[in-house]
Amino acid sequence: MDSTVAEFDLIERIRRRVAARPDVLLGIGDDAALLQPPVGMHLVVAMDTLNSGVHFPPETAPADIGWKALAVNLSDLAAMGASPAWCTLSLSLPDASTGFVEGFLDGFLALAAHHDVALVGGDTTRGPLSVCVAVHGFIEPGQALRRDGACVGDDLWVSGTLGDAAAALSQWQAGGAIDPALRLRLDRPTPRVSLGRALRGIAASCIDVSDGLLADLGHVCKASGVGAWLDVDGLPASPVLRASFDGEARRRLQATGGDDYELLFTAPARLRDSVLKAAQSSQTRVTCIGQITAVPGLRIQDGHGQLLSNSYASFDHFA
Numbered sequence: 001m002d003s004t005v006a007e008f009d010l011i012e013r014i015r016r017r018v019a020a021r022p023d024v025l026l027g028i029g030d031d032a033a034l035l036q037p038p039v040g041m042h043l044v045v046a047m048d049t050l051n052s053g054v055h056f057p058p059e060t061a062p063a064d065i066g067w068k069a070l071a072v073n074l075s076d077l078a079a080m081g082a083s084p085a086w087c088t089l090s091l092s093l094p095d096a097s098t099g100f101v102e103g104f105l106d107g108f109l110a111l112a113a114h115h116d117v118a119l120v121g122g123d124t125t126r127g128p129l130s131v132c133v134a135v136h137g138f139i140e141p142g143q144a145l146r147r148d149g150a151c152v153g154d155d156l157w158v159s160g161t162l163g164d165a166a167a168a169l170s171q172w173q174a175g176g177a178i179d180p181a182l183r184l185r186l187d188r189p190t191p192r193v194s195l196g197r198a199l200r201g202i203a204a205s206c207i208d209v210s211d212g213l214l215a216d217l218g219h220v221c222k223a224s225g226v227g228a229w230l231d232v233d234g235l236p237a238s239p240v241l242r243a244s245f246d247g248e249a250r251r252r253l254q255a256t257g258g259d260d261y262e263l264l265f266t267a268p269a270r271l272r273d274s275v276l277k278a279a280q281s282s283q284t285r286v287t288c289i290g291q292i293t294a295v296p297g298l299r300i301q302d303g304h305g306q307l308l309s310n311s312y313a314s315f316d317h318f319a
């Protein structure tokens with residue numbers, strides 16, 4: 001049964017369900033949390049907001065909203081090579097519905113438990129449905145995977161597969177049925193935390209693919225002062241995506257669609273074996289999709305080495 005309660009009761013419901021961590025000296029309930037960062041580590045902090053209708057379809061299940069709100073934040077820490085520890089949660093709710101909050105927590109806390117992340121505080125307000133999460137994690141000094149580290153000659157790699165989330169969104173926008181496998185990738189992205197950790201000391205640069213491959217690659221190239229070429233027909237695609245989308249439609253979903261939360265990273269060619277070992281140790285598929293070049297801008301080739309840049313120019317934030 002769904003019911004509405006006072007905001008205080010909502011917070012109490014949240015507090016009762018959160019897991020402990022020894023480094024959380026004081027969690028939910030006081031004016032602020034007291035946390036013990038490990039000696040000698042740098043603190044890594046990220047924040048992302050999800051707004052109903054903008055970042056997820058309004059009819060998305062509360063548990064999926066909860067999962068995704070944390071996943072997109074963990075993905076940012078993964079892209080830094082950081083180990084996540086704590087998070088805070090600001091919830092804006094149209095009404096104090098216990099059904100929504102319990103469902104939300106089912107997804108949020110399942111992912112939090114998987115990564116041993118403790119929810120240590122937050123804020124609860126009335127307003128249009130919006131979820132803002134901040135995550136805190138740690139990294140060894142000097143080990144962070146930054147956007148500005150790509151070097152000429154680096155291999156360009158991507159984890160997992162690309163295009164599924166955008167494919168689900170396009171099916172939703174077309175008003176038709178959404179393939180359940182694609183929908184799962186949109187609603188429940190997998191933050192590549194263990195791959196990010198395994199790439200410390202190997203990857204020269206890294207970013208997570210949230211805006212779309214070309215846009216995010218553009219960020220890396222701009223920050224690093226380099227260019228890149230990539231084989232758009234060599235992008236890793238899931239079997240469902242291959243079965244449902246062909247040719248130019250699939251290329252566009254894979255190259256420009258967002259919301260995949262895969263890691264896009266570069267590494268020196270001599271570390272190819274180390275990259276593959278890191279992928280194996282974190283049980284994550286990786287694919288080499290191109291190379292970093294001295295020539296600025298993105299050069300997009302098809303499977304035959306034919307240049308395609310012009311047809312994607314509008315998506316090239318970097319050119």
Ligand code: ADP
Pocket residue numbers: 011014027028029030031032033088089090091119120121122123124
């Ligand atoms: P204050 O008025 O001091 O900000 P609040 O009533 O906003 O206190 O919050 C009380 C406690 O509950 C604080 O410890 C806060 O961090 C926690 N809290 C509030 N909302 C949430 C939430 N959505 N998720 C987790 N903790 C929350």
Ligand code: MG
Pocket residue numbers: 122123124
């Ligand atoms: Mg408050």
